[in-house]
Amino acid sequence: LPSAALFYLPLKAPMRVRGVLVVDPGDTRLSTIPELRRLLETCATQIAIALERIHFVSVAQDTLLAMQAERMRNSLLSTLSHDLRTPLTSLVGAAEVLASQLAAQCATPCATQATASAASLHAQALIIMRQARRLAHMVDDLLDMARLQSGQVTLRHDWQSVEELVGSALRAVDPAQLAQHPLHIDLPADFPLVRADAVLLERVLVNLLDNALKFTPPGTPLGVRAQVQGAEALLTVWDQGPGLPHGRERAVFEKFTRGEPESSIPGVGLGLAICRVIVEAHGGTIAAANQPMGGAAFSVRLPLQTAPQLEPAGDAEREAETGKSPAAATVDPAAHALEPTAAPPTSPELP
CATH class of the missing domain: 1.10.287.130 (Signal transduction histidine kinase, dimerisation/phosphotransfer (DHp) domain)
Incomplete structure (x- = not known):
C-alpha cells in the first residue's frame, strides 16, 4: 500500500x-x-x-x-x-x-x-x-x-466364466439364509469371459452376497446381474433391504467400517474392504448406491479383454437351437444351481 x-x-x-x-x-x-x-x-x-x-x-x-x-x-x-x-x-x-x-x-x-x-x-x-x-x-x-x-x-489371472463364478459363490454362502430369499440371477447367455483370479473374484461375490443376506429381512428378494457397458463388465449384487445410510455409500468400503455403527448384525467391517482391495488389484472399481425402489446395489466394474475362442461355431449354433443358453435364470436356493426360465425374473432398477 x-x-x-x-x-x-x-x-x-x-x-x-x-x-x-x-x-x-x-x-x-x-x-x-x-x-x-x-x-x-x-x-x-x-x-x-x-x-x-x-x-x-x-x-x-x-x-x-x-x-x-x-x-x-x-x-x-x-x-x-x-x-x-x-x-x-x-x-x-x-x-x-x-x-x-x-x-x-x-x-x-x-x-x-x-x-x-x-x-x-x-x-x-x-x-x-x-x-x-x-x-x-x-x-x-x-x-x-x-x-x-x-x-x-499374487493374482493368478485366467479366463473365467462369470456364470461359473456366480454359481460357486452361491454354493459358498449359508444355504439356510439363502433359502429365505427369492433369488434372481440375470446372466446373458453371450456374456464374455473375464480375465481374473477365480478364487479372489469368487471371494468378492461371496462377501457381497453375505452382506446382502445379513442386512436383508427374510422374504425380500436379492439377486445378481451381469451387463456389458462399453469396455467393462458390470457385475451387480442387489437387494431390497433397508439400504445404506445416506452419505455413507463410500465409507462402507473402509476397513472396520459398517453401514450401521451400532448394528446388532455380527461382523467386524472387513468384508467390503476386502472386496475393494481385490477389485482394484484387478484394475476395476467397486461402488455402492441405494436403489430408487429400495435396497442397496453393489456394482463391480472389471476391464474386458479379447478372450480366446473356446468352442467351435457349430457347437454354439446347436446350443442356440436347443435353447440351452437362457438369457436369464433363477436359482433354486436349496440346490444353488442355475435353471432356465421362460421369462427373465422381475428385478429392480439398478444404478
Missing part, C-alpha cells in the same frame, strides 16, 4: 500464499527507496519457501508415522490370525463331530430320557459350531486383509 506507514508483502511460496509479512520501516521516506523494497520482497520470498518446506516436512513425518503404524497393525493382525486359526479349526471340527454324533443319538426310535438329553446337547453343539464358524470367518477376513495389503497375494 503506497500511502500506508507499513509494508505489506505477501509470502508467496511455489504452492500457495503462506501469509503476509508486515514491515514497519520507521521512516516513511524509506518506502521510496526501490532497492529497499526489492530486498524486502526477496526476504518475503525466502520466508515463504522456508515455511512451505517446514509444512511439507511435517506432512512427510505424519505420513511416515501413519505408514509405520499401518505396517505394525497389519503385522499384528497377521500374527494373531495365524495363531488363532489353528485352534479355531480344531474347535470347528470338534463341534461338527459332536453335533453329528448327537444327531445320530436323537434319531434313535426309542424316546428315552437319554434321547431327550442328547437333543438338548445337540442344540448346544450346533450353537458352538455356528459361533466357531463365525469367529473363524472373522479371523480369515483379518488374515486376508493383512495379506492383501502387504502384497503377499
